[in-house]
Amino acid sequence: MRKGYGILKNIVWLTQLGLSVAAPLLVSVLGSVWLRGHFGLGNWIVALGAVLGVGASFASLWHNLKAMERQAKEDDPDPGANFNGHR
Numbered sequence: 001m002r003k004g005y006g007i008l009k010n011i012v013w014l015t016q017l018g019l020s021v022a023a024p025l026l027v028s029v030l031g032s033v034w035l036r037g038h039f040g041l042g043n044w045i046v047a048l049g050a051v052l053g054v055g056a057s058f059a060s061l062w063h064n065l066k067a068m069e070r071q072a073k074e075d076d077p078d079p080g081a082n083f084n085g086h087r
Contacts, residue, residue, distance in 0.1 A: 013068060020060040028053030 032049025035041055 013064075017061070017064050017068075020064050021057045024056035024060055025050075025053035028056065 028049045029046065032046045035049075036043065036045050
């Protein structure tokens with residue numbers, strides 16, 4: 001049962017990672033296209049939206065990877081002392 005839980009937990013992490021990376025880019029590009037059409041702005045707003053979306057996606061990726069790293073450290077048991085008593 002514990003192994004199945006670990007696999008399911010990893011699938012959830014992977015899904016969250018994918019959504020966290022794709023959503024900011026999609027929202028910023030769609031928002032900038034809407035701004036261009038609604039206010040008559042040039043194509044520069046779409047380029048700006050894409051750059052901001054990529055930046056937000058990288059920030060989200062970094063945050064999720066750090067959270068995964070923290071979780072992995074919490075899940076690992078303490079290795080204890082070595083054979084000569086030192087850590």
